[in-house]
Amino acid sequence: MxxxxxxxxxxxxxxxxxxxxxxxxxxxxxxxxxxxxxxxxxxxxxxxxxxxANPYAPKGNSFSAFNAMKIGWVKNHLTDPNVALPGIAASWDLAADNSAITLKLQPNAKWSDGKPVTAEDVKLSIGIAYTQGSTAFAVTPGAAGAAAEVTVVDDKTVKITQDMANPSPKFARGVLDTTVVPAHVWNSVLPADFWDTLKTAREEGADAEKARETITGLGEKVLTFAPPKDVSAxxxxxxxxxxxxxxxxxxxxxxxxxxxxxxxxxxxxxxxxxxxxxxxxxxxxxxxxxxxxxxxxxxxxxxxxxSEVIKGYSPVAVGLAFNQTKKPYDNVHVRKGLAYLINREEVTKVASPEGGTAAATTSGIHQKAAQAWIPETVGELEPYATDLAKAEEEFEAAGLTKKDGKWTLADGKPWKMSMHAPAGFSDWLSAQENIKSQLIKAGVDAEVVTTSDYPLYLEELAAGKYDAGFWLMALGPAPYDIFQRLYGASNGWANVAGKVSHSPAGKAGNWMGGPEEIEVDGTKINPGELTAKLNSSTAEEAKPIMAQLAKAANQDLPVIQLWDYVNTQFVNxxxxxxxxxxxxxxxxxxxxxxxxxxxxxxxxxxxx
Known part of the structure; x- marks a missing residue:
């Protein structure tokens, strides 16, 4: 990843x-x-x-925007997930209620072999997207933002409707983000009865379940398909x-x-x-x-x-995430103590001086996006400015004791904070080494453990093997995507077809192990359920929910937000x-x- x-x-x-x-x-x-x-x-x-030259193959020789084209090129707008630049589609009309998007293809678009790009190419590409579990083209019944119908209006026009039983504000983004392949090259990957099978898959019962398995099973055929030559639009x-x-x-x-x-x-x-x-x-x-x-x-x-370095906004942040099934990280006072102890400015300067800005606080949102979504709430959040005295107060409130200049656990056992990062992630490793130095200086024994590669890191993180590790968060622009990094599957909440369930710590991928309810402004909230609501909320409906979730993240600290990334591009x-x-x-x-x-x-x- x-x-x-x-x-x-x-x-x-x-x-x-x-x-x-x-x-x-x-x-x-x-x-x-x-x-x-x-x-x-x-x-x-x-x-x-x-x-x-297969855009779906894990290591295929397909290069997005060079020889692989999407319907549109989605931007990471601060608040609107559906803003995009033209791709295979020259323009599109989105219904006022978000129920349908009508694509107008580039009138002069051709494949490199001279054949015209048509609506049938787009329809086949959408069929392929279903086999991959694409956002807008999911076969799971009731999935948020899933398409209901795909209609070829004419050779250059395609209309896609959203299933309004569980709509998503980022439906158009999911459609526009679809890679388009030539039907005359790729049509063998889908059987002739594919669309009939898809219709059955949207229903209930044993036949529907079998149809969904059939469509999912086609995914491997798509991944391994090898076109005789690259045919590019x-x-x-x-x-x-x-x-x-x-x-x-x-x-x-x-x-x-x-x-x-x-x-x-x-x-x-x-x-x-x-x-x-x-x-x-x-x-x-x-x-x-x-x-x-x-x-x-x-x-x-x-x-x-x-050489020139060009900078802009990047909707992502990195945080030090805790496994709250491990002691002493199950105690919020320990997490708060660490937040007061770690100097985020110093960490960012060492690890990502050109690619990040030190997080103003932990909110779960990139600071620039937070100013757009919840400007009034931002000033109410505890900044966790570096303060050794406050850190010691929090550690003492957790029952930790300091002996001979070193902090020990409440039961008197030594405390060593173990942080993990994958090999090759130079900014993450530099950051953790700096944090380690800061902690040791303050009397907290610490170590950095390197994992061989990122896939293994994610696998072991999800298995609950780490006390603490770095976690990408605040993935905008959609509000749901921002907060599901903190209050989604990794913290126990599953959102399937609009229905939210919670698994206990250590089960079903819940490695964060946070509480199911958090008190915010005197009211108990369920952050996972609130996050799920963001998947179907309008922008105005989302703002008060995001404010509550930002406060929850700020006071409960499932992670310590370290720096917000900057979109840095190198050109010559x-x-x-x-x-x-x-x-x-x-x-x-x-x-x-x-x-x-x-x-x-x-x-x-x-x-x-």
Whole structure:
């Protein structure tokens, strides 16, 4: 999993020399005269030469916004999850009650083999999305924001209706975020009776259950499908891949090809942050998404000829999360004591000086989004400014005692705080080492334990093996997505078809183990149930709920919010210019390679 290059999933930090690939230069090629554009895929370290050009394959040679196209390119707007830029759809109409979205496809869109992009391509792609459990195309009965009907109106128009039995305010986002593939290449992955099976799957009973299993079972066929060649509706087409690089060439049939500056795109291989640093300091990359780097490395990157760092809002934060089934973290006074003890400014300066800002407090929301959603509540929250005296008061209230300058547990046993992070997450590891130093200085014994990789880290975290670990949170822009990181499955609440259930600590993935009810402003609330309400609330309905949840997170501290991420983009002006500095254009949705969108919209220009 990797939403930010600051937290790239890394196999190792070993340096690997990229192969040249042969035949690619920075000289102008045929078509746009823009030469070669060089970048990396921050979402995926390591290239697989034998992998297919399949956007669903875990390591497929499909690069979002370059040779893989979505219906629209969703932005991470502060408060509206449905704001997007045109993709395969040139425009769309969203019903006032959010009950339907009607897509108008790009009139001149063609596949790289010359065939037109049609509504049937979009319908087949939606069918494939059902096999993958897509947000808007879920087969679970009653799933929030699920589509009810998909109707081909004409060759360039598709209408998708929402099941209003359990509507979601981010329905349109789920539709627009769908990858579109060519039906004439992919039609074999879905059986002829697929849509009949889907209709049955939406019903109740044994036949419906069997139909849902059939659709889910098709998912593996989709994941392993290998098209004979890349047929792209994007600005580029995959030419070849070797262990060092992937080369894409300009798609002359792309609907906006006249405004696509580069003739070729090269994705360089990397297996760790250090390689990306070397590429950037050498000026080899025209664009890279954020990668965590220490101050001295960041200074070298900035000093490279043509280098520019562009910053904007990123709807995500990182927190130190507690397993409350482990003592003494079951005691809120211990968590509060740690919040007063840890200097967040110092941690951020050491770990993410360019990619984050120290959290103003723990609210569960990125500070910038909090100012937009709940500005009045923000000032009411306890900031947990660093205060050693208050930290000691909280520890004493928890029954801890200090002997010979070291804090011990209430039963007199030694207390060692163990923090976990995955190998290769350089900002997380630096942060935990700094926290460790702060804790030891204050008399709390501490250690940092490294897990071999991120998937194993998540697996062991969910299994309740850690006392504390880092946890991505505040994932905007939708209110439900923001708070479900604290009050969702990881803390015991399951939201299935609008029905909320709670599992006890240690069961069904509940590794946080927080209380089922929390008293806020004199009233007991169930934060999981309130979070579930956000999945079907309007923006105005969501604001008071978010205020309650922010207060709950602030006083109960299931995590200590450490820093709010900054959307940092690295560009080089030596070969291309025209980079966007508009915050909304910068903050495209997760998994999207932003420079591909900028290129296809004609924003990026070859330097004269």
């Amino acid at each position: 990797k939403r930010l290059a600051a937290v790239v999933t890394l196999a190792s930090l070993a340096a690997v020399t990229a192969c040249s690939g042969g035949g690619t230069t920075n000289q102008s090629g045929s078509g746009g005269g823009g030469g070669l554009f060089t970048t990396i895929d921050v979402n995926r370290p390591g290239l697989e030469p034998s992998a297919p 994007g600005p580029f087409v995959l030419e070849r891949v070797n262990p060092g690089e992937a080369l894409l060439v300009k798609n002359k049939n792309f609907f906006n090809a006249a405004n696509v500056a580069p003739d070729q795109v090269k994705f360089l291989n990397y297996t760790g942050n250090e390689q990306i640093w070397n590429y950037l300091t050498a000026g080899k990359l025209d664009h890279s998404g954020f990668v965590a780097a220490p101050t001295d490395v960041m200074n070298r990157i900035k000093a490279a000829p043509g 002006n030596s070969r291309f210019t025209g980079w966007p500095h508009d915050d909304e254009i910068l903050r495209l949705g997760s998994g999207v390679l932003a420079s591909g969108v900028w290129i296809q919209l004609g924003m990026v220009k070859a330097k004269k």
